[in-house]
Amino acid sequence: MKQKSPRSGSSLWIWAVLGVIGAAVIAVTSANVVRDLRLLNSARSDNVQWTLSQAEVEFLEYRLDLERAIHSPDPDLKSLRREFDIFYSRMETLRVASIYAPLRKLAGFSLPLAELQVFLFDSVDFLDADDETLIAALPDLLVLAENAETRARTLSNSGLSFFADASDRMREKVALTLMQMAASVAFLIVVLLILALYQGRLNRQNIRRRKEAIEASERMNVVISTALDGVIVADERWRIVEFNAAAQQIFGYSAAQAIGKTVSQLIVPDHLVADYEGNMRRDVAATEKQIIGKGRIKLEAKRADGSVFPVEVSLQAATTEGGEVYIAFLRDISHRVRAEAELVAALDRALAGEKAKTDFLATMSHEIRTPLNGLLGNLSLLEDTQPTEQQNRYIKNMEISGKLLMSHISDVLDITKYDAGKLTLRPVDMNLSTLLQDIVDNQSGAAVARNTVLNWAWAGTPVEWIRADRDHIQHVLMNVIGNAVKFTHGGKINVTLQAGDDLEIVVRDTGIGMDAALQARIFDDFVTGDSSYGRDVGGTGLGLGLAKRYINALGGTISVESAPGAGSVFRIRFPIKPIAPPTKTKGHDAPIQDAISRSVLLVEDNEINRVVAREMLRAAGHTVVEAHNGREAVTLAQNQAFDLILMDISMPVLDGRSATREIRAGQGLCAQVPIVALTANAMAEEQEAYLADGMNDVLTKPLSRAALLRVVSTLEAPQNPVATPAATTSALDDLRDMLGAKALQQLLVRFKNDIEQTITVLTAETAQSPVEMESLVHKGAGSAAYFGLVDLRQALLAIETAAKNQDHAAIQAAIAALPQVWDAALQMLPAEGDG
Structure with a gap:
């Protein structure tokens, strides 16, 4: 900054002269403002006072005209009405004009004003009437006017007094305001003078600060240089x-x-x-x-x-x-970049290690599940050999141990899937009350053994049917309730459900409880609780850790409150989607059993697994052809028609996924046949890859009889089914075993009569409507399936389909072919008396 001139002191005198001149100008201006305001205020006040005085004058003129009209033989009614209207208008101005609003608040003004309004109201009807009526009413109007005269004078005097007082107060206020303004201006001038003095001081400070800035700049140069x-x-x-x-x-x-x-x-x-x-x-x-x-x-x-x-x-x-x-x-930042690169490399190595761990778990799962599949499958078959009671007990014990081992494997895999962000939720329609009752029933035996009472109930309005992931919810509740049973001896366990925006499940027990340290890590992996109880109750310590992962995946929370010796309270909360109860389907719980024998290609390199799957299928009446690897499967699928292909994944020569892709890409007889994967790999992403390869479903080892037969039973009818005596005989044998020979014979007689009657109706000259035909053949097609008569069933289904489509040409063609198909079917059925 430049140094100030030595003449800066003279600027103070300049500021002083300017201040005096400014004060003189302000004083003159203030005097003019006061004068103009007083003149303006006077003019306004005079106008208001004139208006009030004029109101009384107009009233008196009206009264004078009224008296003249009474004493005149020819009264001037027009002038009378005009004077009344003028006074009426003046009163309206006083009543509504904003300038008189403060005046109307005074009792001395508002009361006579109101009374004059009454006077006007009482008089107006006479003045607005015809001349004869008005002349007759002149004496009455004069009485009204004489009574109102005092009110008019009071109104005028009250208003004049008010505005006179108001004008005086306003003048005093304006004068005071201007005096205050003059004082303020004088004060400002003094302040300006002080500021001018202060400016001189600042100039001296700036000189000093410039010197300091130069020194600071020199110091900054030193800092920069070092x-x-x-x-x-x-x-x-x-x-x-x-x-x-x-x-x-x-x-x-x-x-x-x-x-x-x-x-x-x-x-x-x-x-x-x-x-x-x-x-x-x-x-x-x-x-x-x-x-x-x-x-x-x-x-x-x-x-x-x-x-x-x-x-x-x-x-x-x-x-x-x-x-x-x-x-x-x-x-x-060369050193930092190198360090970051090393960290990235370390992260890559860690991720590679994590992937290696996942691959290892998947591989070990497969390697463990494969022999476990043979073990559990053979145990299932062994149960069908009518073992002794002692042998049956040993079989059950081995089956429980095998399933427990499978549960531990599944837990570890689920943890891996969750940590990798690949845990898939599968919501289904489910009944919460049924689920809770099943779990309580399952744990009741253990609770009774520990002399513990286990109860559950809804708090508030039950919401029983929801759409949610039943398997994961069941796993969570089984772990939490199971732990409560394990650690509660001679006490109570209460499970409470309450539905609101979310579902809250509270599991409250009177067990041994937990200290704060254990509560802090109870949802960690491999935490098994108090060591003194650990050996007594067992467990891997994965249950609650996996439960927390499942609840997180469901979008909820799980927490615990506990104290040693005071029991524990687990609170589970997660969002739900209530639904209406599903419609019950008749026969829903019927045993899974196909009415038609299926031809199945079983592709499996493990001999034990082949034997297990083969015997399960043959016991259900299906035929099985075996292939030891994917290459054999491709060859068989190209040249032979099957209803279903069960495909193992890990096999020599050609694996199951490659074999599936070749079958789908080829033009063989089984290019469109359902293919179901048999795998010990439970990883979700792997199973999704199988479906992407062209497989229709996945069966996880170890195979259960129910799961295997359910897959076979859900197949649609073969595209080109061929009814063989062997297939028919198999179906009849199954019916004979279930019903007995006599009942089967009776059923066959009835079936033959129904079909003969159906053919007679369909071939009669009297035409049936398509709707009637559809109803007629539907029952026969279902019966034919039970007896294994595939060709007959297909022929009847062709008529039903054509009837649904209103295709008359197709209906006639299908009916024409029906008698020949029926003759061939009769050759497969036993003659009467051969049942």
């Missing part, structure tokens, strides 16, 4: 004007070599010069900066030896007397 970060200052043409010691060390140039050269010539890598210059030109010209003043950014720079290295740069701009300057603060 800073650890490189500092480069460039002018508006990006020529370097300052290059500190740290920059010299970072880039390998001396200050003498750097100063005068452009930044792009000196430190920008050759391959980035064009981009750098273009970006800087755009940023300098832009209103919204992208680089300048935007903090530290990572760039590449070039040393004197030509080597390129990473730097962190913060660029600032400043305006000086010489123009714009740009200051760059640079830091060599």
Whole structure:
């Protein structure tokens, strides 16, 4: 800043003279304002007072005209009415005009005003009537006017007094205000004088501060020169004007070599010069900066030896007397970049290790499930050999152990899937009350053994049917309730359900409880509770950890409150979607059993697994052809028709996925036949890959008889079924075993009669409607399926389909072919008396 002139003291006198002149001007102006305001106020007050006085004058003129009219043989009624209207209008002005609003608040004004309004109201009807009526009413009007005369005078006097007082108060107020204004102006002038004196003091301070700024600048130069970060200052043409010691060390140039050269010539890598210059030109010209003043950014720079290295740069701009300057603060971050690269490499190694762990678990799952499949499958078959009671008990014990081992494997795999973000929810329609009752029934035996009472109930309105992931909810509740049973001896366990926006399930027990340390880690993996009870109750310690993962996946929370010796309270909350109870389907719980023998291609390299699956299928009446690897399966599927292919995944020569893709891509007889994967791999992403390869479903090992037969039973009828005596005989044998020979014979007689009657009706000359035909053949088609008469069933279904489509030509063709198909079917059925 420039030093002030010695003549600054004379400016105080100038300020003083200006202050006096300003005060004189303000005084004259104030006097004029006061005078004008008084004149204006007087004019307004005079106008108001004249209006009030005129109201009384107009009333008196009306009364005078009234008296003249009474005493005149020919009264001037027009003048009388005009005077009344003038007075009426004046009263309306006093009643509604805003200028009289303060006046109307006074009792001395408002009361006579109201009474005059009554007078006007009483008189107006006579004045608005015809002349004869008005003349007759003149004496009455005079009485009314005489009574109102005092009110008119009171009204006028009250208003005049009010506005006179108001005018006086207003003048006093304006005068006071102007005096205050004059005092304020005088005060401001004094303040200005003080400020002028203060300005002189500031001038002296600025001189001192300039000296301090120079000293600070010198200190800053010292700081910059000794800073650890490189500092480069460039002018508006990006020529370097300052290059500190740290920059010299970072880039390998001396200050003498750097100063005068452009930044792009000196430190920008050759391959980035064009981009750098273009970006800087755009940023300098832009209103919204992208680089300048935007903090530290990572760039590449070039040393004197030509080597390129990473730097962190913060660029600032400043305006000086010489123009714009740009200051760059640079830091060599080579060491940090190397450290980050090492961290990324370590992360990659960790992720690779995590993937290796997942692959290991998947592989071990397969390797463990394969022999376990043979074990549990053979146990299932062994149960059908009518073992002794002792053997049956041993079989049950082995089956329980095998299923427990399978449960532990599934728990570990579910943890892996959740941690990898691939745990899939499968919502179904479910009944909460039924689920809770099943779990309580399951745990009741253990609770009774521990002398513990186990109860459950709804709190509030039950919401029984919901759509949710039943398997995961069941797993959570089984773990939490099971733990409560384990750790409660001689006590109570209450399970309470309450539905609101979410479902809250509270499991409250009176067991041994937990201390704060155990509560803090109870949902961690491999935590088995108090060591003194650990050996007594057993467990892997994965249950609650997996339960918390499931609840998180459901979008809910699980928490615990407990104290040693005071029991525990587990609170489970998760969102639900209530639904209406589903319609019951007749026969829903019927045993799974096909009415038609299916031809199944079983592809499995493990001999034990082949035997288990084969015997389960044959016991259900299906025929089985075996293949030991995927290549054999492809060959068989091309040349032989099957109803279903059960395909193992891991096999030599050609695996199941590749075999499936070849079968689907080929033109063989089984290109469109359902293919179901048999796998010990329970990983969700792997199962999704099987379906993407063209498989229709997945069966997880170990196989259960119910799951296997359910898959077979859900197949649609074969595309080109061939009724064989063997298939028919198998179906008849099953019916004979279930019903007995005599009952079967009776059923066959009835069936034959029904079909003969159906053919007679269909071939009769009297035409049936399509709707009647559809109903007629539907029953026969179902019966034919029970007896294994596939061709007959297909022929009847063809008529039913044509009838549904209203296709008369197809109906006639199907009916024409029916007698021949029926003759062939009769040859497969036993004659009467052969049952």
